[in-house]
Amino acid sequence: MAESLLSLDDLAVHFKVGNALAGGIKTLKAVDGVTLDVKPGECLGLVGESGCGKSTLALAIMGLLPPTRGTMNVDGQQISGATPPDRMKMARTVQMVFQDPYASLNPRQTVRRTLADPLRLHGITDKEEVEARVIDMMAKVGLRPEQADRYPHEFSGGQRQRIGIARALILKPKLVLCDEPVSALDVSIRAQIINLLLELKDEMGLAYIMISHDLGVVEHVSDRVAVMYLGRIVEQGGWQEIFENPRHPYTRALIAAIPDPFHRAAISADAKARGEIASALNPPPGCHFNPRCPLKTDICTAEYPAFGEVSPGHRAACHFRERTQ
Amino acid sequence: MTTPLLKVENLRIALAGDGVTYDAVENVSFEIGRGEAFGLVGESGCGKSITALSVMGLLRRPLSLAGGKIILDGEEIQNVSAAEMRRLRGKRIAMIFQEPMTALNPLSPVGRQIAEMFVLHQGANWNEAMDRAEDALRQVRVPSPERRIKDYPHQLSGGMRQRVMIAIALACGPDLLVADEPTTALDVTVQAEIIDLMAELCAAKGTAVLMISHDLGLVANMCQRVAVMYAGRIVESQVADAIFATPTHPYTQGLIDSLPRLGERARRGRQKLREISGVVPSIANYPSGCRFNPRCPAVTDVCRTIVPEATPLPADGLVRCHHHG
Structure with missing residues (x-):
């Protein structure tokens, strides 16, 4: 088995929100x-939907938010709440492409400046080498x-995103977080941009x-897929397992929610989720998805389901993960 | 054939720039029957939103109506007085906007904003109107409407706000609902619910819908007929199913081919996405002839000089391309 580039072990990022005098301080488990x-x-x-913690997780992986609990290993660098990352080393390993190129x-x-600054900061000061790498990256x-x-204002949105990608790749990182x-x-x-990234x-x-709410894009580019809901991974597996044989009702709801003109008839009404994502400040007891779930029974409000294995490499946190529909 | 509910004929919208006037929308014609969803x-900047605004009589400087007719139920409304237009808006034609937070009044409880419709358009007194507002909230399936009518917009989630918008728009039972990207700001599972709700309520009340969106899949799910706009012109219009089965304009074909489809990778393996080359032209330098010509794979000399005429397609469809078929 290949060595992991990134591994997260029980990683948690919590925020204290509120005011001690008005309403009390609460913990938001992002x-x-x-x-x-x-x-x-x-x-x-x-x-996952907005508010599920995708972006907080991304910031934690970038080393920009210290974990409250758990550890993270990025290319050999061990990071936890007590041992903050070496930012310069992190920057050479993990980079990010952002949603809004504007x-x-x-x-x-x-x-040129946008692309050359990171090189200079990381010790490449030879003018000719900087220039050569900037031009080479732009061509790529x-x-x-x-x-x-x-x-930037002289470029169209797509070209700006190309600049954003070039900036992320100029230090030759090993892992790139693409946020929408x-x-x-x-x-x-x-x-054009999806082809370029691939x-x-x-x-x-x-x-x-690849962080995205567009499941068509995720299916196209991913080797494995993780589905997040209210701060936790609820299903994880190879792309084919997730899309062909989803076992968590939330994954099924996400797939059913896609307006796909080619499979209109295939969308079954009972796969759809009801209502909206709960607040992470006050997640429902038991399985966090239970208020919206079509399969809900008593056990779902009592216990958080184990993240059990469906098949090797495919796990789902649902009491009814054995059901295929 | 009976008179259509809305008929837009050769609509032309001018955008006044520094001493120059551009045609932001040119020669746009379409018809919507009673109870039909149309x-x-198109992409941002193609003129779809301002077409919707012109139907609502809401064009403001630097945009203005430069020609064409907008006929609602047999009556031309493009030149009616502001006062007359105000009577039509809300009562006969209503609109839902993309971002419900900015479209709702933040200083007024949502119940009051709905009740206002009954007071202004139907002469109801406030007590009666508030009762009806509660019913309207119940119809759009806002939980515990008796409490929610007192809430301010900021106390509601995005999906709930959009439900309130729908309640306001449908309060007086309009003949036509104009929905401009009604779900773009929402998560996919919420989007699916809102679209179902809109479709169901409009079908029940016999309301026709003019749906504006950049998402071809979403529109095809909701609408019977679809028109595709590019750079201010309608390039193709067909029955929703036909536009996916037999897209005729190269732009429509490109749009449909360029997006990763769910299930496609499982069926055929990962294929490189077909790109539409180039970028959307800006209004200041629209190319002559067919405006898609710089990006079109089938371009010839005639495309660069002559604007293609509309060619009829089956079932009232049309395409504007020199090389269709």
Whole structure:
């Protein structure tokens, strides 16, 4: 078995919110015991609705939020609440591509500066080498060398996302977190960026964590998929198992919710989830999904289900994971 | 054929820039029958939202109506007075916006915002109107409506706010509901619920829908007929099922092919996504001839100079392409 590039063991990130005088301080369990691993060159899809803790998890993996509990191992670097990461080393290992290419680039820096700064900060000071790597990186993401002295506003959304990808890859990281990399782009541009990400993954041997709510994209790019709900992973498995044989009712609800004109008849009404995600401040007792679940019985409000194995590598946190419908 | 509920004829919307006027929407025509759901699909900037605003009589500077007719139930409404338009809006035609937080009044309880409709349009007194507002909330399946009518918008979740918007829009039983990206700000499972709710209520009340979206799949699920817009023009319009089975315009074909489809990878393995090359042109430099020509795989000389005429397709469909079929 290949060594993991990233492994999370019971990782939790909690926030204290509220005011001691007004209503009391509460604990918001944004991420609550996530165990995951990503191998080199692998793409892990991470799906879930807003408020499920995806972004907090991403920030924790980037080393930007200290874990409240649990440990994280990033390419040999052990990180926990007590042992903060070496930021410079982290930056050479894990990078991020953000959702909004309009907000995530510095409007007052040229492309060249945006790409060259990380190199200089990490000790590559030879002007010719910096220049060569900047131009090489731009070519890899499909930008022309003469565009290096332009500012972000001179580019279209798709090109800006190319700059964002170039910035993430310039230090040759091993793991790239892609947080909804195409959802802010025009529909006709999305395929270009998805193809580019996949090409670069093969070319540079990258591992990805692809955070997205678009299950079509996740199915297309992922090797394995993890489904998150209220701070916990509720189902995890190979892409084919998750999409062809989902065992958690929440996964089924997500799949059923996709407006797919090609399989309209296949959507069964009882697969749909009712209502909305509960607040992470006050998760329902037992299985967090129970208020919305079509399979709910008494045990679901009493006990949080074990994250049990369905088949090797495929796990689901549901009392009824043996049911296929 | 009976008179359609809404007929838009050769609509032209002008955008005034610095000393120049651009045509933001050109020669757009479509019809919506009573109780029919019609979808208008396109990317950001293609003119779909301003087409919707023009139907509502809500175009404001720098946009203005530069030509064409908007006929509601046999009567031209494009030139009626502001006062007359106010009487139509809410009563005969109503609109749901993309972001319910900014569309609702943050300083007024939601019950009052619904009740206002009955007071303004049906001359109800406030007590009676508040009772009816509670019923309206119940109809859009807001839990415990008797308490919720006193809530302010910020106390509700995104999905609940959109339900309130729907309640307001449908309060007076309009003939036509204009829905501009009604679920774009929502999570997928909530989106599925809201779309089901809209479809069900509109079917029950016989309300016609003009649905605006960038999501072809979503529109095809909800609507009987779909028109695809590109750079201010309708390039293709067909029955919803037919547009997926036999997309005729290269842009429509590109859109359908470029998105990863659920289940596709399991059936055929991972294929490289088909890209639409290039970017959406900006309004200041729309290409001459067919506006899709710089991105079109089938482009020839005639495409660069001559604007393609509409060619009829079966079942009242049309396509604007020199090389269709």
